[in-house]
Amino acid sequence: MFPKARRQRGVYASDGPGVIELGSPLPSVVEGWAAALREIPVIGWGATALFIDRVVAVEAPPFTSGRATFRTVTPVVMKSSGRDDSGTRVRRQAWCLPGEPEWDVYMQANLRRKAETLGLDPDVSLDEVRWVGPKRSFSVASASGPGGKKPGACVEVALSGAPETLSAIHSWGLGQANAAGMGWIGA
Template sequence: MSEVVEGWAAALSSTSVIAWGPAAFIVDDVEPVEAPAFPSGRAVFRTTTPVVMKASGMDASGARTTRQAWCLPGEPEWDVYVEGNLRRKAETLGLDPDLTLEDVTWAGPKRSFAVSSASGPGGKKPGACVEVALSGPPETLSALHSWGVGQANSAGMGWISS
């Protein structure tokens, strides 16, 4: 994985401006930051951007009521879907997916974000910043610290600050 980081660092070091949509970022310096090690097998992640998570869209009887079922921390399916999301990320990286979401220790206010779609104007994705306590293999926790919590991480959602 360090090869990927080194490649990005080299590319960014030779780039003076990054254009991200309507925003331009001036690159002064690039310094890779190591993820924490988590030797105890426990971690607390606090996101700096809202976590976006999709749920099943089914009601209590098991009937699908919607295809776009966004859920927030504290709602019935959120914990299960976030834990599943983190396990899939670990499997994608070839790491041990034996993770447990122990607790949601804090949740910020709901925020909605307008998103675009290749087929049209898109819609809104609701989310909230969170702090979660996890347990699992130290290497997996370290990798997830760098990846983020929930969906749409590459779009800036669920980035971890600590």
């Protein structure tokens, strides 16, 4: 995030002081990144040189009540079944947006799969979608070729579940393509 950068349509503006946040539900990964970044004075990010002034490791909130409200600062992307109302598959790769019929079901499954992957309590619930931002599409690259566009929207959701699971999701992000920066939860 570059708060003083002049906005440009269709691209992320990067100029002046900014903040880059990296997250992982695995503390050892965060510790490794922090240690490596403390030794690197500059990161080449495309045509932008990012000069590192400081590195701070931040703990995820504890969510002791078993409830959390998450608002993303990058769009959440989610694939759906690609089937129509009769159950016939009409698209191979179908992206769905918050508010569309399958989004809640697929988001719920994504949350549980993340918890199971980490060996945490998978009894996590998507209780409410409180806000949906405008649809945005991003071009992404792929190891096997040019990739494509991923549509999504920023959201605010209410979740409930085990505190450790909610903390891990906060550090991981919502939806799919989190490693590409999608579904990043703001502080």
